[in-house]
Structure formats: structure tokens, C-alpha cells
Amino acid sequence: MxxxxxxxxxxxxxxxxxVRALDGATFSLADGEIMGLAGESGCGKSTLGRSLxxxxxxMAYRGGGVRLDGEDLxxxxxxxxxxLRLAKISIxxxxxxxxxxxxxxxxxxxxxxxxxxxxxxxxxxxxxxxRLDLVELPPDVLRMYPIELSGGMKQRMVIVLSxxxxxxxxxxxxxxxxxxxxxxxxxGKMLVQFRDxxxxxxxxxxxxxxxVLYQITDSTLVMYAGKLAEKAPTEVLVRSPTHPYTEMxxxxxxxxxxxxxxxxxxGIPGSPPPLLDPPAGCRFAPRCPITVDRCAEEPxxxxxxxxxxxxxxxxxxxxx
Amino acid sequence: MLExxxxxxxxxxxxFGRKSLRAVxxxxxxVARGEVVALIGESGSGKTTIGKLVLRLLSATxxxxxxxxxxxxxxxxxxxxxxxxxxxxxFQDPFSSFNPVFKxxxxxxxxxxxxxxxxxxxxxxSKLLDVLKRVGxxxxxxxxxxxxxxxxxxxxxxxxxxxxxxxxxxxxxxxxxxxxxxSxxxxxxxxxxxxxxxxxxxxxxxxxxLSLAYYISDQxxxxxxxxxxERGRIEKVYGNPLHPYxxxxxxxxxxxxxxxxSSSVExxxxxxxxxxxxxxxxxxxxxxxxxxxxxxxxGLQEVEPGHFVACWRQGSRTSGVAHPSGExxxxxxxxxxxx
Numbered sequence: 296m297x298x299x300x301x302x303x304x305x306x307x308x309x310x311x312x313x314v315r316a317l318d319g320a321t322f323s324l325a326d327g328e329i330m331g332l333a334g335e336s337g338c339g340k341s342t343l344g345r346s347l348x349x350x351x352x353x354m355a356y357r358g359g360g361v362r363l364d365g366e367d368l369x370x371x372x373x374x375x376x377x378x379l380r381l382a383k384i385s386i387x388x389x390x391x392x393x394x395x396x397x398x399x400x401x402x403x404x405x406x407x408x409x410x411x412x413x414x415x416x417x418x419x420x421x422x423x424x425x426r427l428d429l430v431e432l433p434p435d436v437l438r439m440y441p442i443e444l445s446g447g448m449k450q451r452m453v454i455v456l457s458x459x460x461x462x463x464x465x466x467x468x469x470x471x472x473x474x475x476x477x478x479x480x481x482x483g484k485m486l487v488q489f490r491d492x493x494x495x496x497x498x499x500x501x502x503x504x505x506x507v508l509y510q511i512t513d514s515t516l517v518m519y520a521g522k523l524a525e526k527a528p529t530e531v532l533v534r535s536p537t538h539p540y541t542e543m544x545x546x547x548x549x550x551x552x553x554x555x556x557x558x559x560x561x562g563i564p565g566s567p568p569p570l571l572d573p574p575a576g577c578r579f580a581p582r583c584p585i586t587v588d589r590c591a592e593e594p595x596x597x598x599x600x601x602x603x604x605x606x607x608x609x610x611x612x613x614x615x
Numbered sequence: 616m617l618e619x620x621x622x623x624x625x626x627x628x629x630x631f632g633r634k635s636l637r638a639v640x641x642x643x644x645x646v647a648r649g650e651v652v653a654l655i656g657e658s659g660s661g662k663t664t665i666g667k668l669v670l671r672l673l674s675a676t677x678x679x680x681x682x683x684x685x686x687x688x689x690x691x692x693x694x695x696x697x698x699x700x701x702x703x704x705x706f707q708d709p710f711s712s713f714n715p716v717f718k719x720x721x722x723x724x725x726x727x728x729x730x731x732x733x734x735x736x737x738x739x740x741s742k743l744l745d746v747l748k749r750v751g752x753x754x755x756x757x758x759x760x761x762x763x764x765x766x767x768x769x770x771x772x773x774x775x776x777x778x779x780x781x782x783x784x785x786x787x788x789x790x791x792x793x794x795x796x797x798s799x800x801x802x803x804x805x806x807x808x809x810x811x812x813x814x815x816x817x818x819x820x821x822x823x824x825l826s827l828a829y830y831i832s833d834q835x836x837x838x839x840x841x842x843x844x845e846r847g848r849i850e851k852v853y854g855n856p857l858h859p860y861x862x863x864x865x866x867x868x869x870x871x872x873x874x875x876x877s878s879s880v881e882x883x884x885x886x887x888x889x890x891x892x893x894x895x896x897x898x899x900x901x902x903x904x905x906x907x908x909x910x911x912x913x914g915l916q917e918v919e920p921g922h923f924v925a926c927w928r929q930g931s932r933t934s935g936v937a938h939p940s941g942e943x944x945x946x947x948x949x950x951x952x953x954x
Contacts, residue, residue: 335796335797335798336796446658475657475658475823476657476823476825476864476867476868476869477657477863477864477867478657479867479869480867480869480875483869483875484875503796503797504797504869505797505871506826506869506870506871507869509869509870509871509874510869510874510875533871543798544797544798545871547797547798547800547801548797548826548871549826549827549829549830550871550872552829553829553830554829554830554831555804555805555808555830555831556808556812559805560801560804560805560830561801562768562798562799562800562801562802562805563798563799566766
């Protein structure tokens with residue numbers, strides 16, 4: 296297992312109390328696995344991704360453990376994490392492509408990054424150029440300012456940068472959003488190619504768009520209101536979702552050829568519970584069409600088939 | 616009802632306006648009563664500019680925009696205000712459309728003050744409840760709330776309701792669902808679609824999401840770098856895309872029933888340079904592109920009833936489109952429409 300996360304809890308400290316954005320996550324990632332992480336805004340998917348790399352205030356570590364390649368990852372200790380970032384575990388935060396320093400040429404940026412990790416830039420340049428070539432960026436980009444690059448070019452540059460030291464794990468947060476469909480497709484394919492070529496061992500791809508995740512991931516984890524709802528091989532998750540939330544999420548997406556009003560789509564009525572003081576029991580219960588008495592207790596995240604995990608009492612009973 | 620005739624918008628760039636950028640280049644299309652027209656294109660294709668031109672937030676450099684047979688450029692003062700009684704817009708980010716200091720339903724008060732100062736309180740209230748119901752909102756859940764207490768989907772539908780208070784005939788919906796979650800997005804789409812059915816509202820639906828456009832639209836207009844490359848009945852455009860750009864778009868849509876093909880779409884030529892020829896020349900994958908494509912801009916030609924394409928090499932498709940990988944493909948994206 297490349298990555299194991301065990302009952303990880305990360306809360307946000309606010310003046311009104313702690314917001315339980317990630318409330319007990321347990322899952323693992325195999326070597327070479329690309330896992331999609333999906334859910335609505337505010338469900339804790341970005342919190343999970345970011346806490347693995349840079350856990351800083353107002354985020355607060357509240358328990359649980361993370362192991363990467365068989366070693367404990369000291370996510371709560373920012374000092375100890377510093378040498379591991381970029382080298383062992385790397386993240387592309389949301390909007391990263393627009394956060395490139397505008398006064399600094401791309402080449403300078405690369406040097407700065409590498410030197411911060413004690414790597415001589417010159418030793419990496421041949422490999423860097425090879426990878427730029429692979430993603431169809433001319434080597435000239437190193438002499439350009441970020442403003443001279445298009446959105447797609449910047450996003451590709453960011454991916455090349457963050458994987459330059461061949462990390463074991465890459466967390467890619469919404470890298471395909473805000474791109475045109477053609478560019479989106481190219482970036483998605485590029486992520487898969489980087490895994491295939493061994494530039495990155497495994498990946499967590501965070502996106503709100505299930506149809507993009509379906510194109511590039513091996514497995515998908517769906518989160519709801521700070522909890523894990525369902526994890527399964529992507530094909531299984533899309534074809535036969537088990538958690539009612541996953542099911543409703545998928546049925547709210549337009550099918551090819553589906554039109555109003557012949558194939559009217561349904562949304563999910565209601566909204567997620569406040570995470571400042573979440574109610575006990577299953578957090579989806581207030582919006583769920585098939586609740587039973589037992590939903591007042593919190594359902595455990597259990598494996599109902601090989602690699603298929605669900606947190607729902609109904610699913611557990613059906614597969615018992 | 617709405618007609619655009621050779622509409623062009625040029626922006627001046629550089630310190631003294633020496634350079635210029637054609638954001639919209641000779642756009643001609645119409646929106647009929649009760650029709651949803653999807654304006655589809657990537658960022659920088661000019662789709663938002665067209666929306667702003669129709670809303671008179673910008674004025675056109677060339678061409679005419681006719682609403683009910685009158686040129687909208689001639690409207691000033693009172694006449695312009697009357698125009699806004701009939702045409703309204705809703706934009707991408709619902710959170711920034713409201714002032715967070717005030718309650719969200721203040722937007723209704725503004726409409727009342729500006730347009731209906733003589734309407735009595737009781738009558739106004741029933742009118743308000745009626746429009747809220749039309750967009751599928753529960754008045755007790757949204758009235759008297761602040762912006763941070765409402766979801767993006769609710770805010771977006773409040774804005775649609777605000778537009779409906781004015782008995783509008785045309786709604787310009789610019790990326791209204793791109794910032795919303797999948798579960799709430801559908802509610803906004805269904806609200807728009809039912810308005811089209813019940814009130815024969817016309818909608819100019821500006822989007823980059825092809826599947827959602829297909830869900831509610833009747834007509835599709837595909838834009839590339841300011842120019843319309845293909846337009847027509849949406850089933851025809853999706854079922855039988857004829858322009859090479861439309862074909863690339865259709866093949867790139869992420870879907871849950873099919874994976875992206877293994878071949879890669881060319882990405883090299885993203886650099887935008889002004890051209891006198893076909894706007895898509897540098898990225899075109901058609902086999903027989905030649906001097907004509909480089910030097911002359913193709914106009915829209917009707918290839919079948921109600922289906923227009925701007926491409927010199929239209930004929931070459933009949934022999935199958937040569938894909939970069941060399942394989943031949945036909946009927947791309949045919950699972951979308953009846954074809």
C-alpha cells in the first residue's frame with residue numbers, strides 16, 4: 296500500500312468553535328492507483344488533500360495517522376514535513392496555475408523550488424526539458440513569464456513542476472476545472488501518462504466533476520459532510536453506486552442524449568448539515584430517501600466487496 | 616425575436632489603443648420566442664461579449680442587434696429602461712451578485728422601487744411569491760435571509776426570480792450553473808426549462824458545458840475565437856458535427872458512458888494570432904486544408920436545412936475525417952442526438 300490513512304480527523308478552528316471538516320477518514324491507496332476524490336463543495340475533500348501535505352492553521356490535527364510507503368507521515372509536524380514536500384509527497388493546490396509569481400520567469404521559479412529542497416537545478420534540467428517536450432511545451436517556456444502562457448500551458452507547467460522529483464504521492468486539487476474541454480482532456484490524459492511512466496507512484500485527484508474522474512481514475516472516493524460515503528473501483532461506483540448519496544449524485548448528471556423534459560434530471564433536495572455542530576448519526580439521513588431507524592446511529596465505513604467500501608446501514612444489510 | 620446581424624466587437628489594446636482584438640467577428644444568429652439558444656465556446660471565444668452586447672452593457676463596433684425588429688443601439692433613457700423590462704441577464708457568480716451586508720431579498724425591493732412604485736404591498740407580495748414558486752423556491756426558506764445563509768443554487772434562482780418580476784421575454788443566462796454543485800445545478804436548469812415551457816421565455820444560454828447545453832437547448836451556436844463556426848438545431852449539430860472544431864469538442868466532452876479515445880487531440884497551436892483566413896486554421900486536422908483556408912475566411916453555408924457550417928473543406932468529411940492517429944472516424948458524437 297502506497298498510502299494508508301487511519302481515522303484522520305482535521306478540524307478548522309474558528310471563533311465559534313471547531314468546524315469538523317474531516318471527521319474520521321480511513322482508506323488506503325495501492326501502488327500506482329489514481330484515486331478520484333469527489334463530493335459537493337464543503338464536503339471536506341480539499342481539506343483531506345491539503346492536510347496530507349501542509350497542515351497549517353486554521354486547520355488543526357485532531358487525531359488519526361497517515362503512512363506513506365510503510366513509513367509514518369508526520370503530517371501534524373510542519374518542520375518534519377518540510378523536507379518531504381515536493382520530494383515524497385506533492386500537491387497541486389486549487390488555482391495553482393494562477394498563483395505562479397508574475398514577476399518571475401518560469402525558469403527562476405523552478406530553480407527556487409529545487410534549491411529549497413537542496414537539489415542543484417543543473418542536475419535536473421535535462422530531465423525537465425525531456426518532460427516539457429513530452430507535454431508539448433517548448434523549452435522556451437522557461438524563459439517566459441507566467442502571463443505569456445495560456446491556461447492549459449500553465450496547468451501543464453504546474454504538473455511538470457510538482458512531479459519533477461518523482462514523488463510517491465501527488466494530490467491534484469481541481470486541476471481540470473476552469474479549463475476548456477479540449478485542454479481538460481489533454482491535462483487528464485497527462486496525469487495518467489505521468490503515472491504510467493512512473494513520474495508519480497500514486498495520485499489523489501480531487502474534483503467535483505464525476506464525469507472527468509470517470510475518464511482518468513482507477514477508484515473513486517465520495518465524501519459527504521466531512522465523512523467518507525463510498526469508495527469503489529470507478530467503474531463499479533458509476534455503474535452500481537451503493538450509497539444513496541452517490542446514487543443521487545450520479546443521477547443528477549446529464550446523460551448523453553438526455554433532454555428536458557423527456558429525461559428530466561432530479562437534484563438532491565436540502566443541503567448538507569452545518570459542520571460546526573453536526574448532528575449525530577448518518578449525516579446524509581435528513582436528505583436521504585430511504586432512511587430507517589438505525590440511521591440515528593453513525594454507519595461504519597465497511598468493505599462490502601473487494602475494494603468497495605460503503606458507510607450506509609442499508610448497504611451493509613443488503614450485503615450481509 | 617432577437618436578431619444579431621453581422622455583429623462585431625473590437626477591443627482596443629495597448630497603451631494608445633494601437634492594437635486591436637476582435638472579440639466578436641460578424642456574428643449572425645437569432646433567438647425565436649420560447650426558444651433556448653446555447654452559445655457554446657471556450658474561454659476567449661467571445662460568448663460573454665455577445666451576452667453583454669445583447670444586454671447593452673457594451674456597444675457593438677459593427678453590425679446590428681434587433682429586438683422585436685428595433686435596433687437596440689437606438690435606445691436611450693426611458694426606452695432603454697423599457698428594454699430592460701423585457702430583457703434581463705443572470706451571471707456566473709451568484710455570491711458576488713448580491714451585497715453581503717444586506718438581506719438577499721433586497722434585490723426584489725430594488726426592482727419594485729425602480730419599476731413598480733405604484734403597485735400595492737399586498738399585490739406585490741403575491742407577485743413575489745408567484746415568481747419564487749415558478750423557480751422552485753420555498754419562500755419561507757429564502758425570504759429574509761442573508762447571502763451566506765443561502766446556497767449558490769438558491770441565490771441563482773433568486774436572481775432568475777428577480778428577472779421574472781419584470782415580465783421579461785428574453786433572459787441572457789451567462790454560465791449560470793458553472794459554479795454550482797451537481798445536485799443544485801439541476802434545480803436551476805429545470806427552473807429555466809419550465810419557464811421556457813410555461814411562459815414561452817426565450818433564453819440565450821451561454822455555457823462551455825456541452826452536456827448541460829444539450830439538456831435544455833433547442834439551437835446551438837458554436838463559437839471559436841469570436842467567429843461562429845457552426846450553428847443549427849442542437850440535435851443536428853451534436854448528432855452530426857461538421858466543423859473540425861465542433862468534432863474535437865464533441866470528442867473531448869467527459870461523459871459517464873464512454874471513455875476518451877486513446878488518440879490525443881493536438882494542443883500545440885494555442886497561440887492566438889490574428890488571421891485573415893479561417894480562425895481554426897492552425898489547429899485544423901482536416902486532411903486537405905490549403906491556401907484558401909489560410910487566406911480567406913469561410914462564411915456560414917447551409918449544409919442541410921437549418922444546419923450551418925463555416926468551413927471550406929466541408930466536402931472532405933464525406934470520405935471520413937482523418938484523425939491524427941490515422942484512423943477514420945464517422946458520425947462522431949452521434950450518441951448525443953438523433954443525428
